[in-house]
Amino acid sequence: NRSGQTPLLLLLGARVQPGTPCPQRQLPQLVRVLVAAGADVGAADDRGVGVLHACAMHGLIDAAAELKRAGADLDQRDRLGRSAHDVALMLGYVDVAASLRRGAAARAADPRAGRG
16 A cells, blocks of 8 residues: 555554554464465565564564564664564563564574574
8 A cells, every 4th residue: 555554564463553452363374374475574664664563563472483484674674763672672572572682683693594
């Protein structure tokens, strides 16, 4: 659409308020389906919100893990300069923040880490 929202970003709640409840149990499988169909894991909307940012906004740790395996960029920044790790930490999703930080550290040590 005109705001750069892709089906994957919309599925992950990129346009709803952070913390909005969602069916987390089904999301990882739906993410796999969209990625297998060619969804762009590097997409960002007009605010710079990428797929991992959306996961960070809603505490979607399992969906974030799927996206990391699919090669989503852990260092992608939104228009305010925040990484997905920063967003998760700011919103109190410390488990998601830790998983995104661990992934970033692994990629720094081995650029192939987390690809999959």
